[in-house]
Structure formats: C-alpha cells, structure tokens
Amino acid sequence: MATGTLPKNSAGIENVRALAFDVFGTVVDWRATIISEGVALSESVDWGSLANDWMEGYRAQVERVRKGERLWAVLDVFLKEVFGSLVTKYHLDTIPPSQLSVFAGVWHRLKPWPDVLPGLARLRRKFVIGTLSNGNMILLVDMERHSDLRWDCVLSAELPTRYKPDKEAYQIAVDYLGPAPHQVMYVAAHQWDLTAGHKTVGMRTAYIPRPFELGAPPSSDAPDPSYDINAKDFEDLASQLGC
C-alpha cells in the first residue's frame, strides 16, 4: 500500500471509547501455536511451513468469497478444507487419526503474544475492547476461553457474512461500539487491514508490529506516521492511550 496517505478526522483520539482488535497475527501467534502443538505430534514435519501454508490456503478461499467466486462459508470450513490438503503434502497420515483430529482444531486454541494479556487488562479499564476478525464466532469464543482473553464482545466477519477488507466487515464495529467512526480505534499488525478499516468506515488506527508473524524473514509491514498511533506492543499501546 501507499504509505502516509491516511487523512486524519477532525476529532482527536480523546473521543475513542472502544478498541476493536484484529486477531490472527495481532493478538495471537498462530504460527508458534501450530508449531508447538505439531512438534508434540511429530518431529519430522516442517510445522512452520505447514502453518504458513494453512494461513495462505484459508486466505485464498476468503479472497474467492470476496470476489464472488465462492458462496459465503465460515473460516472453520476453509481451515478444514485446507488441512485435508496439508495431510497429503506433509505426510501427516502417519500420525494417529484421533491425534490428528484434535490438532486440526488448533486454530480454536491459538495463544496470545506475551504482551497481550497484560496490555488488554490495562486497556479494558478505560475502553470497551472487542475482536474484529475474519474468524467465525465459535472459533473466537473457543480461543477466548482457552487463553483467558477478556473481550467485552466478540465481533466477527460471520455477523455481516462479509470478510475483511470489505467495508461491511468493519462497519459492524462502528455500528455496535461507536456509533461515530472516530469513537472506535482499530488495532492491527497489517497495513492493508488498518488502511481498509480507516478508509472504508473511518475508524481510528493503531499499528502494532509483529515482524516475525510468518517466521523469518521479517514482515515488510512497518510503523507509519499516518496512523493515529504506532505502538511497540499492547503494553505500549496502553501507555500511549493513558491506561
């Protein structure tokens, strides 16, 4: 994306009352969780590569839905489909089926980055906090229960049945938690996502770098002065927002 292009709203960030969070990559380290659960099953699989393939595979299906090439389905459907192809590619059929079946649900058990729980605890004292994710409702609810995330509400692309970066997927955060766009700040580790949230519905933006989300080499996403806040992590975000 072009950098330095986000117009500022007239109202300052002192009007923000709710924070909406991207989840995969921003809140949870999906790759490390998949590797961790995978290594417990077999040490002869490149779980990091498998994790990246899994993510790219579901993202491809999300894009097909967005382009009208496929009917709406929840993320769990795509994750299951892609996993079927990974079983073949990575020769996972040597793993006992009962263990493989449990592993297939690892996206419901993704663990947060180390700064997330202490940061969210501080942020929640001052702001309504909620998810804004392409994950489906029960996936996000299971993850929240598993990792003791303390969301005030779970918002998902499943509600409008439209995936980010479509406008409707962001609009729900403004409608339910605003209702003015500048009352809601979107927190994400990906420029395409933050920029879409701002440009389509006018949310405030906070960027958090997660350079090793995909392993090495580090992501090309970077802080940008056009975002309202560039924070090092969730604890730094809390400090910058006066929590």
Next chain:
Amino acid sequence: MATGTLPKNSAGIENVRALAFDVFGTVVDWRATIISEGVALSESVDWGSLANDWMEGYRAQVERVRKGERLWAVLDVFLKEVFGSLVTKYHLDTIPPSQLSVFAGVWHRLKPWPDVLPGLARLRRKFVIGTLSNGNMILLVDMERHSDLRWDCVLSAELPTRYKPDKEAYQIAVDYLGPAPHQVMYVAAHQWDLTAGHKTVGMRTAYIPRPFELGAPPSSDAPDPSYDINAKDFEDLASQLGC
C-alpha cells in the same frame, strides 16, 4: 401460553455445549436497579411504578417493530423516547438535568440477581455462555462491564435486527454457538420467550423463576415439566447441569 406442550428433541441435554441467556428479568433485576438509582435522586417519586411503565413502554415499541408498524431501531432509542414521557408523568423536571441525564442511562448499569454471578462462574467452566437479548450491543456491553458479568459473547437482537420472539432473534444463538439446535440451551424467566426459542429454532430450555421481577403481585410464570430444566436459580441450574 398453553403449558405442557413442548415436544422433546430426540437428543438429550448431554449434547448441550452453550447456554444463551435472556437478560432483562432473567439475569438482571432491572426494577430494583431503577428504584435504587431513583431513590437517590428523589424520595417523592414512585420509582417502582415508573420502572414498570418504562419496561412496558419499550416493549410496546418492540411490538410495533415486530408488527411492521415502525422501522427497526435499537432498544436505546425506545428507552430514551419512553423516558421523555416519564419525565412528564412523574414530574421529574424538579431533578437537576445533569442528574436526570445520568439516570436516563440506568439500563446500561442494571445489576444481576444475587445468584447470577456465582452461578455463571460455575456454568462457564463447562459451557459457553452468552446473552440473547432484545437489548442492543453497547447496552449489553456496558452492563457486562458495570456488573462484571463474564459473557463469552454478547448476542443481541441488534445483530439480525429482529426482536424476540421473532425466529431470527433466536436463530443467531444456534448458528453461532451450535450449530445444531439441541447443542444450545436457552435460559429465561418468561414462558413466552422460552417457548418461542424452542418452537421456532429448537433450542433446549431452562426456566428460572423471577416471581417478583415486576414487584407484587408475583408473576404468573411458573415451572413446567415440558421444559428440559426447571431450576430455582442460576446456582441450582449449575448443579442440575453437573457444574
């Protein structure tokens, strides 16, 4: 409603994985909260009568929406409209405007019945727990934050923009938390609501009596063997569900 008329599904309640809760009356004692905040403002107002009028007033608007006589609007809109008429009827204009303005938002601060927090803590260990309310999202979120309710997710009539007892208002609990109807149990203090949740989308049913929700005389709602569970309160519900 006719009693003893709910057909049982073939699957037993051992398949239930999520509990959806009606909120006004079932989880929170809206009338006592309104009286409590009201008495602090003035001792010369019949706050119990005002509370009942407020509830009946918003319910009338919900029914107008359901009958197609009025366009969809969130509950906060109706609560504000009705409050305007209550200011006149109960001569609240002697109360300072700043205090009256705070009081008008009392529905965002409703307090739970005494059994609710300990009961929900036990139930949440085993089940996904969420709201299923005609209240709008931010109203439910504010209430959850104010009373430390620990919902796994907040589901509201605002999501499908359809009010209970319309089918669509119940369907979201099954879609997001099931997906099979018998995997979701609806917990409510009102027969009309429980019966609609079961008949329209097939949810399991748990009845909790709140006989003095409206003050005296006690409500005519009563336990019924056709419900899957009749519990004394949330703690008893937890015991009956093995929590």
